[in-house]
Amino acid sequence: MPANTKFELKLGMATREAFGQALAELGRENKDVVAVDADLSKSTFTHTFAKEFPDRFFSCGIAESNMVGVAAGLAAAGKIPFAASFASFVVNKGFEQMRVLVAYPNENVKIVGTHCGVSIGEDGPSQMAVEDISLACSLPGFVVLSPADEVCMKAMVRAAAEHKGPVYIRAGRPKTPVIYPAGKSFSIGKAEWLREGKDLAILANGLMAAQALQAAEQLESEGISAAVADMFSVKPLDKEAIVKAASTGAIVVAEEHLVDGGLGVRVAQVVVETCPCPMEFVGIHDTYAESATPEQLLDKYGLLSRDVAAAARMVLSRKK
Amino acid sequence: MKRTNNVEELRSICKQTRRRIIEMTGAAKSGHPGGSLSAVEIVVTLYYDIMRHDPANPRWEDRDRFILSKGHAAPVLYAVMADCGYAPADQLNTLRKLGSPYQGHPDRRFLPALEASTGSLGQGLSLALGMGAAAKLDAASWRTYVVLGDGECQEGQIWEAAMFGAFHKVDNVCAIVDYNKIQLDGFVKDVMELEPFADKWRAFGWHVIELDGHSVADLQKAFQEAAAVKGRPSVLIAHTVKGKGVSFMENNPKFHGVAPTPAEVEIALKELQ
Numbered sequence A: 001m002p003a004n005t006k007f008e009l010k011l012g013m014a015t016r017e018a019f020g021q022a023l024a025e026l027g028r029e030n031k032d033v034v035a036v037d038a039d040l041s042k043s044t045f046t047h048t049f050a051k052e053f054p055d056r057f058f059s060c061g062i063a064e065s066n067m068v069g070v071a072a073g074l075a076a077a078g079k080i081p082f083a084a085s086f087a088s089f090v091v092n093k094g095f096e097q098m099r100v101l102v103a104y105p106n107e108n109v110k111i112v113g114t115h116c117g118v119s120i121g122e123d124g125p126s127q128m129a130v131e132d133i134s135l136a137c138s139l140p141g142f143v144v145l146s147p148a149d150e151v152c153m154k155a156m157v158r159a160a161a162e163h164k165g166p167v168y169i170r171a172g173r174p175k176t177p178v179i180y181p182a183g184k185s186f187s188i189g190k191a192e193w194l195r196e197g198k199d200l201a202i203l204a205n206g207l208m209a210a211q212a213l214q215a216a217e218q219l220e221s222e223g224i225s226a227a228v229a230d231m232f233s234v235k236p237l238d239k240e241a242i243v244k245a246a247s248t249g250a251i252v253v254a255e256e257h258l259v260d261g262g263l264g265v266r267v268a269q270v271v272v273e274t275c276p277c278p279m280e281f282v283g284i285h286d287t288y289a290e291s292a293t294p295e296q297l298l299d300k301y302g303l304l305s306r307d308v309a310a311a312a313r314m315v316l317s318r319k320k
Numbered sequence B: 001m002k003r004t005n006n007v008e009e010l011r012s013i014c015k016q017t018r019r020r021i022i023e024m025t026g027a028a029k030s031g032h033p034g035g036s037l038s039a040v041e042i043v044v045t046l047y048y049d050i051m052r053h054d055p056a057n058p059r060w061e062d063r064d065r066f067i068l069s070k071g072h073a074a075p076v077l078y079a080v081m082a083d084c085g086y087a088p089a090d091q092l093n094t095l096r097k098l099g100s101p102y103q104g105h106p107d108r109r110f111l112p113a114l115e116a117s118t119g120s121l122g123q124g125l126s127l128a129l130g131m132g133a134a135a136k137l138d139a140a141s142w143r144t145y146v147v148l149g150d151g152e153c154q155e156g157q158i159w160e161a162a163m164f165g166a167f168h169k170v171d172n173v174c175a176i177v178d179y180n181k182i183q184l185d186g187f188v189k190d191v192m193e194l195e196p197f198a199d200k201w202r203a204f205g206w207h208v209i210e211l212d213g214h215s216v217a218d219l220q221k222a223f224q225e226a227a228a229v230k231g232r233p234s235v236l237i238a239h240t241v242k243g244k245g246v247s248f249m250e251n252n253p254k255f256h257g258v259a260p261t262p263a264e265v266e267i268a269l270k271e272l273q
Helices: A015-029 A047-052 A064-076 A087-093 A095-103 A132-137 A150-162 A208-221 A239-246 A263-274 A294-300 A305-318 B007-028 B033-037 B040-050 B071-084 B089-094 B124-137 B156-167 B197-203 B216-228 B262-271
Strands: A011-014 A033-037 A057-059 A080-086 A110-114 A143-145 A167-170 A175-177 A192-195 A200-204 A226-230 A233-235 A251-258 A279-284 B065-068 B144-149 B173-179 B207-212 B234-239
Touching (some): A011 A150, A033 A064, A064 A087, A064 B124, A080 A150, A200 A239, A208 A305, A251 A263, A263 A279, B007 B033, B007 B071, B040 B071, B040 B216, B071 B089, B173 B216, B207 B216
Parallel strands (some): A110 A167, A200 A226, A251 A279, B173 B234
C-alpha cells in the first residue's frame, strides 16, 4: 500500500490509445491475436494493429452484430480476437451476440468498448456509453474491466489475452491522468489501493479514480482521512477490498456510468452481504447527457473531485 | 460410423432420421418437427457423405465444421449426430428433458461435440464466417457448413454477414438455406417476403446454387460445386417442404412448433416405413 504522498497527476494518453498500443504489442508476440473493427479503427486505435498485421485484421464495416459474431467464430477456431468499437455500439448493438455467441458458449472473445461515458463531449448521448458496464456484467462468465490510466490499460489488454474466456474492457476518449508507475503489474479481480485512510473509503474506476484521489487530498485539508481504491476489475470484484473499505464505516463509489447497474450497486451488494455501512454513489443518475465540452459535462453531471468530496461529507454525516 | 455416397443408402438413412425426429418430438411433447423434417436430406448428405469428420475424434483440428443456425431444428441434428456416434442414441427420447444432452436448442455445454450453441436466429452465418476466416489465416483446408432457415434470413445480421463473407472472400464457407417457405406465423410470403431471394444473395456477391433440397443427388452435386468455387462463399438455396415425409405435416404451418400427439406419431411412423 502506498504512502499518502501528494499525487502529481500528469496527463498521459487516452486509455483507447493505450489499448491500441498494447494490442499491436500483443500482435507481435502472438500470431493468434486478431482484431475486428466496425469502421472506427482510427478512433479505437486498432488501426495500429491493422497497419502492422493486415491479414489478421478484419474490417467489418458498420455492422457490430456481425462483428461480434465473426469474433466468436475466430475464437471457436482457436484465435484470440479483440473486437473493438465505441462502447455504445459494440455493447448495445452487439449485445445479443455477446450473450448467445460469446457468454453462453464461454467463447474466448475480447470486447473493447471505447468512448465511454460523458467525457467524449460534443458528440452527445447517442455516442456515450453509460450502461455498458451494467450490460456486460449481466452476462455470466464475462470479466469486466475499466482501467483508470494507460499503465493499467496496457496491463489489462495483456491480462485479457491471457485469460481464457470472455472479457469486456472499457476505454475512454480523452487523455487521462497517469496514476501508476510504468510497468506496474495488476491482477484481474484485485483492486489497487491508491491511498490509505481511516474515516471513509472511496472506491472508483475509470477516470473517476483520479478524481477520487484529488477529492481525498481536498478532504485531508479538511481533516478527513479518506482511503482510495481503484476498482478497475468490476467483475470479478475484489470482495476483500470491499470488506476492508467497509471497515472504515463509510463508502463512496464513483464511476462515469449510470448509477443503476454500475460499480456502485455491485459494491453495495457485497457490502450488505458482509459488513453493512452507509454508502453514497457518484455517477450519472437516470438520465442521458448532452453535447458540450467534456469538462462542462463532467461538471454538469457531477463527476468531478468536488462531487466526490461532497459525497464523502454526506456519507460521513450518516456514519454512526 | 457409416459413410456412403450411395444415393439409395443415403435416402434410407434419411427415412430412419425422419422416424427418429417423430419419435423424439413425440416423446418430448414439444419441439419443432416441421423444420427438422425439411432439413433431413441436407444434414444427412453432409454428415454421411460430404463432410470430413471423425466421431472418434470430435475435436480433430482439420474437421469440417457444421453449424445449425436454425437451432430449433435440433432434432434432425441430434438424430444424425447420435447415429454417427457423437452422442448416445439410446437417449434421443430424453429430448428437452432435465439433464439431457438433447436440449431444446443445440447447447454445447450438454453436447460438447456440437460446434455451436444456437437458437437465436440470424447469428450462425457470422460465426461460420469467423471460423472460415480463421481457417484461411491458418491456410487450413477444412470447410464450414451452416444451415439457415428461410425466415431466419429476415434478420438483418444475415445480410451484414453476407457482405462480410463476399468482401473477405471467405470461400471455405457454404451456407444452406432450408427454404421450406413456412415460418411460425404462417407462410414466409405472408409474414415477410424474401423473394427475389437468389438475386439478393447474388447481389451480395455469393455464388448461388438453387436446387431441390430433398434430392440427395442434387445436394451432393451442389456441395461439390460449392467446394470448387474460389474467391467467394457459396449459398445453396434448397427448396424444401416443411414437414417433408409425413402427409399431415407437409406444408402445414401448425407443425412448425407443435409436436405430434401419440396418435399422430403412430400414423407418421407408418408412413415412414
